[in-house]
Amino acid sequence: MSAQAGPGVPNSSNQSTSTGVSEAPRVRSHPVRDLVVQRSLWGVLTLFLVSVIVFASTQVLPGNAAYAVLGQTATPQSLASLEQRLGLDRPAVIQYGDWLGGVVRGDFGTSLVGQQQSVDSLVWPRVVNSATLVLLAGLIGAALGVMLGLWAALRRDKPEDHVLSVTSLAVTSLPEFAVGIGLVFVFATNVLHWFPAVSPIPPGTKPWQEPQMLVLPVMTLVIVVIPYIFRMMRAAAIEAMESDYVEMARLKGLPRTSVLVRHALPNAVPATIQAIGLTFLYLAGGIVLVEYVFAYPGIGSGLVDAVTDKDIPVIQFIVLLLAAFYVVMNILTDVVALLASPRRRVQR
Numbered sequence: 001m002s003a004q005a006g007p008g009v010p011n012s013s014n015q016s017t018s019t020g021v022s023e024a025p026r027v028r029s030h031p032v033r034d035l036v037v038q039r040s041l042w043g044v045l046t047l048f049l050v051s052v053i054v055f056a057s058t059q060v061l062p063g064n065a066a067y068a069v070l071g072q073t074a075t076p077q078s079l080a081s082l083e084q085r086l087g088l089d090r091p092a093v094i095q096y097g098d099w100l101g102g103v104v105r106g107d108f109g110t111s112l113v114g115q116q117q118s119v120d121s122l123v124w125p126r127v128v129n130s131a132t133l134v135l136l137a138g139l140i141g142a143a144l145g146v147m148l149g150l151w152a153a154l155r156r157d158k159p160e161d162h163v164l165s166v167t168s169l170a171v172t173s174l175p176e177f178a179v180g181i182g183l184v185f186v187f188a189t190n191v192l193h194w195f196p197a198v199s200p201i202p203p204g205t206k207p208w209q210e211p212q213m214l215v216l217p218v219m220t221l222v223i224v225v226i227p228y229i230f231r232m233m234r235a236a237a238i239e240a241m242e243s244d245y246v247e248m249a250r251l252k253g254l255p256r257t258s259v260l261v262r263h264a265l266p267n268a269v270p271a272t273i274q275a276i277g278l279t280f281l282y283l284a285g286g287i288v289l290v291e292y293v294f295a296y297p298g299i300g301s302g303l304v305d306a307v308t309d310k311d312i313p314v315i316q317f318i319v320l321l322l323a324a325f326y327v328v329m330n331i332l333t334d335v336v337a338l339l340a341s342p343r344r345r346v347q348r
Contacts (some may be wrong), residue, residue: 032338036331043327050323051103051316055096056310099316109313119317123302125203127321130205130291130298134283136214137221142276145226149233149272154260160347165234176286180220180293187216198295217294219286225279232275236268243267270337273295277333284325 102109108119152161171179188197199213207214241247241264249259286301299318306314 008213039331054319108317126299126302136218141222141225145229149230153237172227177289236271240264240267252271269340273337
C-alpha cells in the first residue's frame with residue numbers, strides 16, 4: 001500500500017506530465033531582443049531582394065557599359081574584348097553570383113569609368129560628405145522641431161500656435177530646390193554675401209574642414225524637415241495632455257509646464273522618435289536635389305553621374321548601401337521608440 005505524500009513532501013505527479021517527461025522552463029521573451037532579432041532577419045532578406053532587383057535593373061539599362069567606357073573610339077573588336085574582360089558576355093546568373101560573392105567578401109568591384117578605381121574608394125568620400133549633411137540637418141532639425149512642437153502645444157490655439165502651424169504648412173509645400181535657391185538669393189548673391197553660393201568640396205578635403213560651405217545646404221535641409229517633426233511633436237504632446245493621467249496631475253495643482261515635461265512629454269516621445277527616424281530616411285534619399293543645387297559632391301550626385309555614365313558597379317554599390325542604411329535606421333528607430341515606452345519594454 002503506497003503512502004500518500006505529506007504536506008512537506010513534493011508530489012511527483014506535480015513535477016512531470018502524464019508521459020513522465022518534465023516540462024521545460026518557459027523562456028521569457030524580451031521585447032528589445034526579439035525586435036532586433038526579428039528585424040535583422042527580415043533586413044537580411046530585404047537586402048538580398050534589393051540586390052536581385054538592382055542587379056536585374058542594371059542589366060536592362062539602355063546602352064552598353066563597355067561602349068560607355070570606350071566612348072566614340074569604340075570598335076566592334078575593342079567592344080568584344082572589353083566585354084569579355086569585364087565578364088559582360090557571361091550569363092546574367094553567373095554575373096550576379098560573382099557580384100554577390102564579392103559583396104559578401106567586401107569587394108564591390110571596379111568602376112568602369114573611374115580610371116580603374118575600386119568602387120569603395122570612389123564612393124566612400126561621397127558617402128562621408130552626404131553623411132555629414134544628413135547628420136547635421138537631422139540633429140538640428142530634430143532639436144528645433146521638438147522644441148517648437150512643445151512650445152506650440154503649450155500655446156495651443158494662441159496666435160503663436162496658429163502662426164507656427166500655418167508657416168509649417170507653407171514650408172511643407174515648397175520643394176527642396178526652391179528653398180535652396182531662395183537661400184542662395186538671400187545669403188549668397190543679391191541681398192547678403194555671407195556664404196558661398198555653391199559648395200564644391202575639393203577632393204581629399206573633409207566637409208567639416210570647410211564649414212562655410214555646409215551652411216546653406218544644411219540650412220536648406222533643416223528648413224525642409226522641421227515642419228514634419230514640429231507637427232508630429234505638437235500633435236503627440238496635445239494628445240498626451242488630454243489623457244486622464246495628465247488631467248489628474250492638473251487636478252493636483254501642478255504647473256502647466258511641469259505637467260507637459262514630466263507627464264505628457266514621456267508619452268509623446270515614442271511617436272516623435274518615429275518621425276525623426278523617418279526624417280533621417282528621407283534625408284538619405286532626398287538630398288539629390290540639394291546636392292545638385294549646391295554642386296555638393298555627395299552620394300546623390302554620384303548616383304546621378306553613375307547612371308549617366310552607365311557605371312554599373314557604382315550604381316549597384318550606392319543603391320545597396322542606401323538600402324542597408326534604410327534597414328539599419330528602421331531597426332534603430334524602433335528600438336529607441338521601444339525603449340522610450342516603459343510599458344512596452346518590460347519582459348513578458
